[in-house]
Amino acid sequence: MNFSPKKKASNIVLLIASFVIVSLILWNTNSFFKKFKEEERHKMEIWATAHSELLQAPLDADPGELPIKIFQNNTSTPMILVDKDGATKTHNMPEEKANDKEYIDRAIEKFKKENQPIVIDYLGEELATLYYGNSQVLNKLKYYPLALLLIIFLFGTVIFFFFKTNKASEQNKLWAGMAKETAHQIGTPLSSLLGWNELLKAENINPEITKEIEKDIARLETITERFSKIGSLPTLEKHDIVAETKNAFDYLKHRSSKLISFSFNTQIERATVLLNPSLYQWTIENLVKNGIDAMRGKGNISIEIAKDNNYVHIQVSDSGHGIPRSDYQTIFNPGVTTKKRGWGLGLSLVKRIVEEYHKGKVKVLSSGKSGTIMQVSLQVVA
Missing domain, CATH: 1.20.5 (Single alpha-helices involved in coiled-coils or other helix-helix interfaces)
Structure with a gap:
């Protein structure tokens, strides 16, 4: 592990450099868009000039190849030409909409917002107005x-x-x-x-x-074993979940205050699961101690074991002040605690032991003013 300032500085430099590169790409693209738009307007001005020359030319005169070529090459920009009498002519737009006045009016308003119209005149006389929109490439x-x-x-x-x-x-x-x-x-x-x-x-x-x-001493050895296994995958073996739960329960019962009333109930005599006894007892211990803290050292703690299909459910109940429903999920996050002097690691360890190591489930089954029920579910094996 390395928490050195050099590593933090290199991460910040990398982050800033990445944003600078992307920002430059964004700026360059925006500049290209403006340049392309200017080129398109220049093209339309040339088209308007060519159209003006055609309007000025005598009917029997040859218009020349250049104006015709300009008209033929412009196949991408949608245009509406409105002459001085109000007649309209469309270019590069749906032919079936050429006589639809409402469609033409809407298109003119849209083109006005996209580009400044070009007035076609001759010797100060306005001959027509060209409205044009953005080409597909520009869009x-x-x-x-x-x-x-x-x-x-x-x-x-x-x-x-x-x-x-x-x-x-x-x-x-x-x-x-x-x-x-x-x-x-x-x-x-x-x-x-x-x-x-x-x-x-x-x-x-x-x-x-x-x-x-x-x-x-045996308890200290168990604690030592637990701490030594943190950060590594534990070995799981077949064990009777009822017996292991009872062992953990009895130990806590004999070493807790006499103000706490303990009860143990099981609907099954035996259920075999893949288990690491040391870590599982740590789970029960954390759940029971959390319940005792919630009751402020006085109340009822009970453990009930039941089987449902392929899962065995261990429910740890207390008569404490309860957990708000909004905290049902966040209570398992590291650092989250309702205690003034808590580290917020107990339930996060429970979640990791049950779900990551034992592939089980742990959740707040119910909680209210009368107490909280935490449920651990583990899959039964043959």
Whole structure:
């Protein structure tokens, strides 16, 4: 991982350079559009001049090849020629609409907005007015800058999500590294505790004391194992979900306040799932502790297990203050917490363990003033 200022500066430079390049393309396209529009107007002025020469020429005179060639070459620009008497003549427009006055009037208004009309005169006398619209090529170029703006937006979005994903990846690596280092640091005093407990046994003290110490040492070993597995794919094996849930429940029950009432109910005796017991117990622990925090240390916690088709559902209920419906999804995001001193990692870990590692589902089944029910669903295997 590298959080150095040089890396951040290079990312910013890359982002700015990318936007400059796209902006230059946009500016160049806009300049090309204006230039092309000027060239098209110049072409129309030439056409108007040629038409003026034809109007001035005697009826029996040869108009020459140049005016005729100018007329023949202009096949892309739609035009409406209105003479001094109000008669209209269309060019490069649908022939069936040539006598449709409403269509012609609408087209003239449209052409006025697109281009300045050209007055054809001779010796100060107005002979006709030429209205013309944009050619098909020019119309396509007109929308090209909009397409580029869309490209800039999409490009910026991709860059944003790239940097966001990159940052999240670095943070995940940091958390994984810290977790593994924590597991490593716990290992040394844990070995000493094992030795001290053996010495206590040799002193013939109350066996219940050393037995409880052994349970806590086993608990520390489990925590160490959990932290050591963060950032790597855990091994899943077939286990009885009912037994594993009961083990986690019993441990939490004996080490929680007497003000908490615990109840465990199951509709099935056994259900085999692919499971990592250590991580699964961590899931149950987080859900139960969240419930206890929501009840402020006093209330009812219950776990119910039921089977539906190919899934077994574990429901953890509490009698706390509940979760707003608007937070049902965001509550699983890292950093989101309703506690004043919470880190917002518990439920995000639950979601990752259940959905990413065990391919299951976790959700807020229901929540209200009477409490919250969280449901974990795992697929049953033969």
